[in-house]
Amino acid sequence: MTRREAGMKTGLNVSERQGINGDILNLKVIYTLGCQGCLWPKSENGNVLVPYIFVSNYSYDHLNVIRNAMQEFESLTCVRFVPRSEELAYLSIISSDGCLSVVGRLGGAQAVQLEAPGCMFRGVIQHELNHALGFYHEISRPDRDKYIIINYENIAPGFESAFDVVYGAQNLSLEYDYDSVMHFNMYAYAEKSSLPTIIPTPNPNVAIGQRDGLSVLDVEAIKRLYNCTEDVIFSYFSFFFLTDVCSTLLNTPSGTFSSPNYPFNFxxxxxxxxxxxxxxxxxxxxxxxxxxPDSIACISGYITIYDGPSINSPPILQKLCVSIQLPAIIGSTTQMLIEFVSNNDTTSMRFSASYKTVPCGGTYFSLVDDFTSPGYSSGSYYSNLDCNYTINAPAGYKISLTISFDIEPGLQCRYDTLLVYTSGTINGSKRTLCGINTVSTTSESNVMLLNFQTDAYTQRLGFFAQYYICK
Structure with missing residues (x-):
């Protein structure tokens, strides 16, 4: 394969195996609600179940990448990719011959080709899964000429059909999405790699063709195509109630968000x-x-924060149902899911929040856990770090911490240092650690803070910390 769709992050696009329309394997073309018989059906609870099987023996890491990409659909829309049991129509996911898919539900087994490792990127996987759901490329919209210019002279021979317009297709009343995971990049299927095939207009400098993941408008398009706004059943313990599908994707390096109706109640x-x-x-x-509001067993409502893209990810903070001042919560990955739930007795729930990107750190609420400095598993921490870690215990409890460390030594730990604030505040008592040692300490309150700082020069192994909650 000369250039795979997996490389669209940097601009590749010519495949050895040519589909009918670039990475599309069939002529069935849909883009919107006008599709008849090619959407995946809804189940009784309002979810759209898309069965799948893995034909190839993907590695553990590759399976995680694919499932991570699927989980974003589940968190943000009513689409659920589920392992096949006896369903007649299903996706057959195979590592073969590039990144390719049919469009829409065909019935029976239908191929989604995700060759490893070339297609093992979240956005590439979601691109092909979106085809399987019934979506065509963004540049195939009938109104695309208002937003892009196609340089037909630089399209590689044999790939002209990848730039065809799908006449008669609706656009779900959504604006043109340069940021869509379904958009080609500027050099898609280029004969001369230095010249673009797609030029945004009126601003030629607009970025197009990302493969980081679904865009905000991609999510909205799926919701509209599959009518994900109708009521579904939600259950908690012994009661049931109806709730609207309510989801928001935040895909910028920093931002703010709040509960619906804020500053009024949820x-x-x-x-x-x-x-x-x-x-x-x-x-x-x-x-x-x-x-x-405080409630027994969080029956009135709660907030849960997951360290990943779905409710199947490890929880950082699980079912909080009391109004307390929370510390900054730092996850361990590039994804974090916040879930907010209310029932029909709730009268006063709301929140506003902000987030930002940090290079390292962590927040811990579990009764027992461990963590390490960045790079510990590879044998060396990184330069110029400033990492903050917060360990939280229930009120009335303390934290017992043991740290094994190998940190560059220096007079008063002047080069690299690990600060342990046993009082739970940077203005209270602390221990300053460097060199090679193992120490144990107990907090003075129900919070303990750690700060790890490194300079630009010598790097050592780092630290391994273990803690448990105690009285």
């Missing part, structure tokens, strides 16, 4: 999620205002 009988996704680093989330 609506009753609703579950909303916010998926934060950044390109690099880790997410630091701060609640500027939060109000959740």
């Amino acid at each position: 609506p009753n009988n609703i579950r909303c999620v916010w998926l934060i996704r950044i390109q690099n680093g880790q997410i630091s989330l701060t609640f500027n205002d939060i109000n959740i």
